[in-house]
Amino acid sequence: MADAFNDYEQLAVLPAGVRDFVAGGSGAELTLRRNRAALDAVTVTPRVLGGVGCPDTATTILGTAATLPIAVAPMAYQRLFHPEGELLLAAAAGSAGIPYVISTLSSLPLEKIAAVAPSWFQLYWLRDRTAVRALIDRATEAGCGALMVTVDVPVMGRRLRDVRNSFTLPPDVIAANLVDKSTEAHSTLNGASAVAAHTATAFDPAFSWRDLAWLRSVTEIPLLVKGILDPRDALAAVDAGADSVVVSNHGGRQFDGAPASIDALGSVVDALGNDFPVLLDSGIRGGTDVLKALAVGADAVLVGRPLLWALAVGAPDEALALLGRELRDAMLLAGCADLAAVADLATERNPWPIS
Ligand SMILES: Cc1cc2nc3c(=O)[nH]c(=O)nc-3n(C[C@H](O)[C@H](O)[C@H](O)COP(=O)(O)O)c2cc1C
């Protein structure tokens, strides 16, 4: 049993290459580290004597009712961490009452995952437009409640840990949704990362606003654009028909030099206005981080790596229960009866970060 949501990284027993694939970032991992330093540097001034008692964490995210302002971030290849992979994590999300986001690169077919819990589908933009269309249709048919299109991976960031490890997927972990390309991440060329080689052939590096407008024209499903950091791009996403944006630097795995997501959040919220739904990810490691993100202006967060470590331990349900408890504790300590009160808290970026 873990004591804190962030404990599972220590508890997980995984091959070194898999551990590095999860923990690593791109380049010198500056943005990866910045995510944590910036969240640590945010201070929130608590309110007192509000008679809170039992804080209410319930919300609605893009029309989906959720018990917490949290969704499971889309993450590829979850059978790397547990034989049941996506099914176990999605079921835990379903029991916790929060949305699970199925990755384009899930290691089980999206239909099987959507059958165990209310899910959204994350879309990577493939060179093959017919394949993109097929994924949208399959996700819709499977009952996915929203489409989250990822816009910060024209190509995978150079993950030096994966390159140095010549990281490849084991034979039983496949990209189950991609009919022709499901096993391409299994062999390396010249000691490169096989995952990087696969995405370089599969993903369209020229993905553009015009494609996003096309996507909007072919589906009425709620559309989230994941990977926004600049307020001008946030406005362009809204122009293209997005229903929400996810402020994200992909957990420091893409452009190494990007700001921390929490530092980019304020200007995006200012540009879009308080009523437009904005999500955030990258660096959320506990209930206090969730509260900070909401106090700075997010409506909800995506939680990433800690849930993969928890999956490896076989305890994603316990992890989500802990995260919920941490959020309720943080709300009580900060004097917030509900999430509207969290949005009203005063925040500052402390010039003397703790670490
Ligand atoms: C192992 C791993 C796989 C990921 N796969 C995807 C993916 O398939 N699609 C996607 O949009 N983001 C993917 N991401 C990024 C996450 O959705 C999220 O943006 C990131 O993990 C947030 O950072 P954090 O984990 O440090 O909180 C992946 C992240 C990790 C660690």
Ligand SMILES: CC(C)CC(=O)C(=O)O
């Ligand atoms: C295989 C990758 C493109 C999946 C991903 O988004 C990531 O590892 O960050």
